[in-house]
Amino acid sequence: MSLVSGPGRGMTAMPAEMQLYVDRHVRYIQSLDTRKDELEYWLTEHLRLNGLYWGLTALHLLGHPDALAREGVLAFVFSCLHEDGGFGAAPGHDAHMLYTVSGVQILATLDAFDELEERMKGGRQKIGQYIANLQDPDTGTFAGDEWGEQDTRFLYGALNALSLMGLLHLVDIEKAVQHIQSCANFDGAYGTSPGAESHSGQVFTCVAALTIAGRLDLVNQEKLGAWLSERQLKNGGLNGRPEKKEDVCYSWWVMSSMAMLNKLHWIDGEKLTKFILQCQDPELGGLADRPGDMVDVFHTVFGIAGLSLLKYPGLVEVDPVYCMPRAVTRRCLGK
Amino acid sequence: MPKYYHDDPAWSDIDPLPQDDGTLHPLAAIAYTEEYSEAMGYLRAVMAKNEFSERVLGLTEHIISMNPAHYTVWLYRAKTLSQINASLRDEIAWLNPTALKHLKNYQIWHHRQTIIDALDSPDGEADFIATMLEQDAKNYHVWSYRQWLVKRFGLFDDEEELRWTESMIESDVRNNSAWNHRWFLVVGGRDGQAIGEDVVAREIDYAKRAVRKAPQNQCPWNYLKGIVRHAQLPISTLKDFALEFADMRRPDDIYSSHALDLLADIYAEQESKEEAERALHLLATRFDPIRAHYWNYRKSLLEQAGTAA
Numbered sequence: 001m002s003l004v005s006g007p008g009r010g011m012t013a014m015p016a017e018m019q020l021y022v023d024r025h026v027r028y029i030q031s032l033d034t035r036k037d038e039l040e041y042w043l044t045e046h047l048r049l050n051g052l053y054w055g056l057t058a059l060h061l062l063g064h065p066d067a068l069a070r071e072g073v074l075a076f077v078f079s080c081l082h083e084d085g086g087f088g089a090a091p092g093h094d095a096h097m098l099y100t101v102s103g104v105q106i107l108a109t110l111d112a113f114d115e116l117e118e119r120m121k122g123g124r125q126k127i128g129q130y131i132a133n134l135q136d137p138d139t140g141t142f143a144g145d146e147w148g149e150q151d152t153r154f155l156y157g158a159l160n161a162l163s164l165m166g167l168l169h170l171v172d173i174e175k176a177v178q179h180i181q182s183c184a185n186f187d188g189a190y191g192t193s194p195g196a197e198s199h200s201g202q203v204f205t206c207v208a209a210l211t212i213a214g215r216l217d218l219v220n221q222e223k224l225g226a227w228l229s230e231r232q233l234k235n236g237g238l239n240g241r242p243e244k245k246e247d248v249c250y251s252w253w254v255m256s257s258m259a260m261l262n263k264l265h266w267i268d269g270e271k272l273t274k275f276i277l278q279c280q281d282p283e284l285g286g287l288a289d290r291p292g293d294m295v296d297v298f299h300t301v302f303g304i305a306g307l308s309l310l311k312y313p314g315l316v317e318v319d320p321v322y323c324m325p326r327a328v329t330r331r332c333l334g335k
Numbered sequence: 336m337p338k339y340y341h342d343d344p345a346w347s348d349i350d351p352l353p354q355d356d357g358t359l360h361p362l363a364a365i366a367y368t369e370e371y372s373e374a375m376g377y378l379r380a381v382m383a384k385n386e387f388s389e390r391v392l393g394l395t396e397h398i399i400s401m402n403p404a405h406y407t408v409w410l411y412r413a414k415t416l417s418q419i420n421a422s423l424r425d426e427i428a429w430l431n432p433t434a435l436k437h438l439k440n441y442q443i444w445h446h447r448q449t450i451i452d453a454l455d456s457p458d459g460e461a462d463f464i465a466t467m468l469e470q471d472a473k474n475y476h477v478w479s480y481r482q483w484l485v486k487r488f489g490l491f492d493d494e495e496e497l498r499w500t501e502s503m504i505e506s507d508v509r510n511n512s513a514w515n516h517r518w519f520l521v522v523g524g525r526d527g528q529a530i531g532e533d534v535v536a537r538e539i540d541y542a543k544r545a546v547r548k549a550p551q552n553q554c555p556w557n558y559l560k561g562i563v564r565h566a567q568l569p570i571s572t573l574k575d576f577a578l579e580f581a582d583m584r585r586p587d588d589i590y591s592s593h594a595l596d597l598l599a600d601i602y603a604e605q606e607s608k609e610e611a612e613r614a615l616h617l618l619a620t621r622f623d624p625i626r627a628h629y630w631n632y633r634k635s636l637l638e639q640a641g642t643a644a
Contacts, residue, residue, distance in 0.1 A: 007429045046404045072377035092379065094407040147410060149445045171536060196479050219426035229629045236625075242553040243509035244473065266629040317633065 013208075017274065019222040020312060021282050026064045027291060028285030029055040032297060048090040049080050053102035056109060060325045061304050061316045070110055077106050078119050085126030096145045099132055100127065101157035108164045108332050109324055128167035131158045137285045140175025141193075151192045152183055156205035159212040160322060170211075177215050180206045188223030200231060200240040204253040208321045211260050225263035228254050236271030236292065247289045248279045249297045251306030256320035259309055269310045276303045276310075336372040338397055340377045345390055351376025352383060355449040374398050382411055387418035395575065396429065403437040409446050416450075423454050431463055448483055457488045460498065472503065477632045478512045482519055492521055508545050514554040522565055535566040543576060550580045550591035560597065574601050583613055599633065608637050 003191040005262045014020075032055060044051065052073060080087045080103060086095025087103035094280040102128060106115055116123040134143045134154065142154040155176055162168045182194045183206060189198030198318075203224065210216050231238045231254045232317040236253045237246025251272060258264045279299065286295030287303035308318040340346040343573045353376060374397055381391050395412040399406065401436050416426060427450060451460065467477045496522055503513040521538060522530060539562055545555035563572055580594035589595060595614045602611035612634055619630035 044404075046402075046406060088407075092375075092407075093405075095412060096406065145406075145410075147406075147413075147445060147449075185515070186565065187557045188524070189516075190476075192479060195474065195482055195519045197512050199475065226629065229626050232625050234625065241473070242511040242557065244511075263629075266626060266632065268625045268627075271625060 014313075016215045019266060019282075020277060020304075020307065021280055021285060022062050022064075022314070024282065024285030025062060025280075025287075025304070026059060026067050026285070028069065028281075028295070029059055029297065029300065030067055032241060037286045046093065049077070049087060049099040049102045049106075050089070051297050052076065053105050054297045056106055057324060058297070058301040058304050060109060061301075061308050061318055062326075063314065063316055068090065070112075073106065073218075074110065074115060075113055077103050078116075081096075081120065081123075085123070085128070087089065087127075090134060097142060097154045097157050098144060101161045104126075104161035104164055105322070105324060109328050111328075111331070113165070124165050124167070128162055128165055128170050131162055132142075132167075132170040134158065135171050135176070137172070140172060140177070140179040142221035144175075152180065152190065152202050152205045152209070153192070153325050156209040159209045159226065163212050164322070164329070166332075173213050177210065177218065180209055181218060184279060187227055188220050197241065198227070200228070200238070200250050200253040200257070203228065203257050207257045207260050211321050216260070219261070221261050221263070225261050225266060228258050228261075229263070229266040232267045232272065234273035236268065236273075238267075238272065245290070246275070248276055248287055248306070249289065249302040251276055252302035252309075252323065255306055255309045256323065259320035273307065273310050273312060276306055279303060337359060339370065339373055340375065340394075346377060349377055349380045352379035366595070371398070373403050374401070378408065387415040387485060389419065389421075389494065389642070391415045392421065394421075396412045399433065403433070406442050408444045408545055413446060413449060417453075423450050426450050427454075427459070433464075434463075434467060438467075441476050444480050445452070448480065452487065457484050457490070460484055461495075468503070471511045472507055472510050475512070478516060481516060482524070485520065486524060491524060496520060504545065508548050509552050509554055512552045514558050518558065518561065522562070530566070532566075535562060535568075538562045545578075546591075550594065553593060556591075556593040556597070570597070570604060571601050573597060577601065581614070583610070583617065586621070589617065589622060592618055595622060603637060603640070608640075611637055 032051070056068060056073065059065060076231065077087075079091045080093070080099060082088065082095045084095065085100075087099040088095050089099045093099075113124055120126065131142075134145070135141070135158065136143065136150065138329045139150075141150050141152070141284055142158045143150050144154045158171065159168065159173075159176065162170060180190070183190045183192070183196070183202070185191060185198045187198050189200075191197050191199055192202050196202075207216070207219060207224070210218060230242070231240070231250060233239060233246050235246060237248070238250040239246050240250050240253065255264060255267075255272075258266065262266045276287070279289070279293075281288070281295045284295070286297070287300045288295045289299050304315065305318045305323055308315040309320060318324070319326045319329040322329050340349070340351070351373060361573055371414065374394065377394055378398060381394065392412065392415055395408050398408045399412070402408075405474060415421070416423070427447070430443065430447055430450070434440075434447070437443060451457065464477055467474060471477075485491060485496060497517070500513055500517045504517070507513070523535065540558040541557040541560065542562065546559065559573065560570070563570060577594040577597045579592070580591035581589045581598055583589070583598070584639070595618050599611050599614040599618070602608075602614060615630045615634045615637075619627040619634075623630065
């Protein structure tokens with residue numbers, strides 16, 4: 001990487017094409033909750049708690065952790081919490097693993113587990129139990145909710161949230177690890193379930209779950225690293241599967257996996273940085289999947305988190321396992 | 336035409352329940368359009384009194400048509416279907432066009448799986464899948480669902496299944512989902528069962544023919560290497576084939592970085608260090624420079640092997 005990062009050589013010295021529009025992105029994220037008259041707002045209600053986690057994380061990585069009022073965020077998070085310890089996407093939505101993980105991640109980022117206890121006695125334990133109950137005792141994997149749909153995303157989410165709360169002992173880690181092993185494919189990568197096509201997003205969930213479990217030794221690291229680096233296309237962007245188009249969100253799924261395997265240098269960071277920056281909306285803020293497309297908060301956080309992994313100057317360090325500020329995970333995990 | 340419930344006699348016994356936002360903070364207040372908001376109010380009301388009925392099916396259908404990603408609605412619909420013993424064939428008939436309207440939605444697939452499982456028959460599913468894949472031939476949900484069908488109904492040895500996969504690969508030789516499905520049928524889904532020599536030969540031949548169509552296509556190369564490894568054949572089995580696409584004596588005529596990559600492995604295994612280095616050098620400098628660091632790393636492994644020997 002030839003990007004400058006020393007003191008006094010920050011973003012202002014950057015050529016226009018290498019500029020990250022921090023203030024615009026902050027304003028974009030702040031504006032998301034003021035757009036309630038738009039159709040899009042209620043059509044994405046099922047993603048509200050995820051969206052809050054994405055926006056909040058992006059703001060923290062941009063160095064503006066206070067841009068959303070802490071109290072308001074917490075009030076909303078608690079309004080999604082069910083008595084059984086699961087979180088729904090929004091008030092009145094059923095509890096589901098994916099929102100429960102976002103809920104825990106937000107509480108961890110805001111250092112708010114004490115407030116959780118004030119609000120719900122034994123809250124942390126209840127959330128942990130909700131997650132633990134979703135583990136399939138036979139296969140070791142996790143369901144997303146009472147429907148029973150299973151996916152390596154849910155397994156990763158479970159280990160992510162439980163580890164942040166110090167409650168990994170509630171589940172059978174060895175069984176979970178065996179399940180991940182069964183999702184490994186002939187090309188060295190991983191899919192959503194045994195036999196399902198390799199996909200960068202699923203690689204992230206499997207590698208991150210194995211990292212949390214302390215079992216990266218089970219990964220064929222050379223082969224997976226090669227498969228991951230093959231995701232980079234000539235325009236610098238990364239794709240999710242062979243022979244598919246590039247998309248900014250894979251900057252996160254692919255790069256974080258490579259970072260966990262210590263192979264981030266196998267791809268061209270400078271070209272990727274340029275590609276991510278081209279996906280910005282320089283006027284209204286936010287990042288899109290690829291240059292010229294409509295921005296959204298999902299691509300915004302994963303683009304910014306990708307830039308953080310690429311050591312873009314001025315950004316807060318991200319933890320590749322959790323997609324949260326490294327300082328936060330250090331505080332929660334004590335390492 | 337928006338549909339409302341407040342003036343519908345069939346719903347006059349229900350008082351819709353407004354959204355409980357928990358607090359009045361702006362982050363929590365959620366604005367809907369009127370139609371959606373009213374329908375949700377009626378759904379909350381029927382859920383609160385555990386009503387399962389024909390009209391609930393109509394209501395959930397209405398909400399799903401506006402917002403198929405609302406997983407709670409699907410869940411309640413599934414419960415209703417089983418409580419009132421609704422016709423599952425009718426449900427599938429409704430699901431088909433609904434899935435086509437909402438290609439990226441995944442709740443719908445889980446729902447479908449539950450219904451087909453209860454119906455205990457895959458009849459008609461192949462046709463439906465074909466229609467879905469016409470919209471997006473690499474739709475991950477559709478392929479995952481197809482794998483589930485194969486497992487659930489034991490279609491591994493169904494010749495039609497393999498033939499269909501071939502036709503998908505034929506229409507787009509770069510469709511990695513189709514290649515993965517082939518692997519699943521031939522090797523992956525068979526719980527580690529060994530495959531016969533004739534099948535190995537057939538698959539190697541099949542992948543080679545696909546490479547010849549598009550030598551820079553990752554999918555058949557991955558497949559080819561996978562089969563050779565699975566059959567525990569030495570990778571040098573593929574040396575002559577790789578040379579067809581990457582004769583290092585004539586760098587201007589190299590037209591597959593994947594062939595070069597494979598040759599580098601073969602030469603390394605055969606301890607032809609210089610040749611291996613040459614292949615990796617060509618990759619790093621000319622045929623795949625974006626990954627130069629990776630290829631240089633592979634070169635450094637050769638050095639280490641050399642010192643160790």
